[in-house]
Amino acid sequence: MNQPTEPPLGTALAEEFAAALEWWKHAGVEYDFADDATDWLAEPDLPEPVKKAQAAAAKRAAAPAPPPKKLIGGDAANWPRDLAVFQDWWIKSTEIDEGGGYPVIPVAGQANPALMIVVAEPEEVDKTELLSGLQGKLLSGMLRAAGVPRDQIYFASVLRRHTPMPDWPALKDAGAGKLLSHHIGLVAPKRLLTFGRNIPPLLGNDTAQGGAILHNVNHEGGSVPALGVGSLSELLRSAPRRQRFWQRWLEWTDD
Numbered sequence: 001m002n003q004p005t006e007p008p009l010g011t012a013l014a015e016e017f018a019a020a021l022e023w024w025k026h027a028g029v030e031y032d033f034a035d036d037a038t039d040w041l042a043e044p045d046l047p048e049p050v051k052k053a054q055a056a057a058a059k060r061a062a063a064p065a066p067p068p069k070k071l072i073g074g075d076a077a078n079w080p081r082d083l084a085v086f087q088d089w090w091i092k093s094t095e096i097d098e099g100g101g102y103p104v105i106p107v108a109g110q111a112n113p114a115l116m117i118v119v120a121e122p123e124e125v126d127k128t129e130l131l132s133g134l135q136g137k138l139l140s141g142m143l144r145a146a147g148v149p150r151d152q153i154y155f156a157s158v159l160r161r162h163t164p165m166p167d168w169p170a171l172k173d174a175g176a177g178k179l180l181s182h183h184i185g186l187v188a189p190k191r192l193l194t195f196g197r198n199i200p201p202l203l204g205n206d207t208a209q210g211g212a213i214l215h216n217v218n219h220e221g222g223s224v225p226a227l228g229v230g231s232l233s234e235l236l237r238s239a240p241r242r243q244r245f246w247q248r249w250l251e252w253t254d255d
Helices: 009-026 048-062 083-092 134-146 168-173 176-187 232-237 239-253
Strands: 115-119 153-157 192-195 213-219 222-229
Touching: 083 176, 115 176, 134 232, 134 239, 153 176, 168 176, 176 213, 222 239, 232 239
Parallel strands: 115 153, 115 192, 192 222
Antiparallel strands: 213 222
């Protein structure tokens, strides 16, 4: 019986080589002139500006998101809408400030007074009552001379505790003015007197108008005539400033 004969070894190798070449040809690869190994999966070499932009984008994506900006008093939607509740919240809330070495000083007065007085912060000596030091004594003398009964005055401060060197631009950015405006709206005074050059800007007044400003302050409940002057500490140091304040007070209340 005849056995099939194997093709010569050289013939088989030639056929296999030809088949391999035919496969590469159908795959679309006909020529390779490189002597070195080539990484066909490597990323293309990008221009340097593109590389830097990609690296910066990757860095931003990997960086943690910045924490939300902390607002004074927290979410305004949760602020008390009743003055008595607000006064209690002013003392107890943990969202109005981050604490400090001085005590929280309560505001004082009733709604709808003839006059609301706002200072930037309590005096350093204040422990339980606002304006218990020299500034308060000066103010009391002014009010007696003006004939304004103390029970017709509401006393408040922008900051609820004495704060050495407060950062007023940062406080404004954190909503100190919005909280003050809300407070004024709850009090609803007939007139508003502020002591401190940093207070009018919180209420939207242009600082270019100077140290003594006569304007109306708008709040949630409407508008109130307001007089803004320098701080009580400035008036304590200068008799001419006290005299100028008194003249402005007379002009403001002469109606």
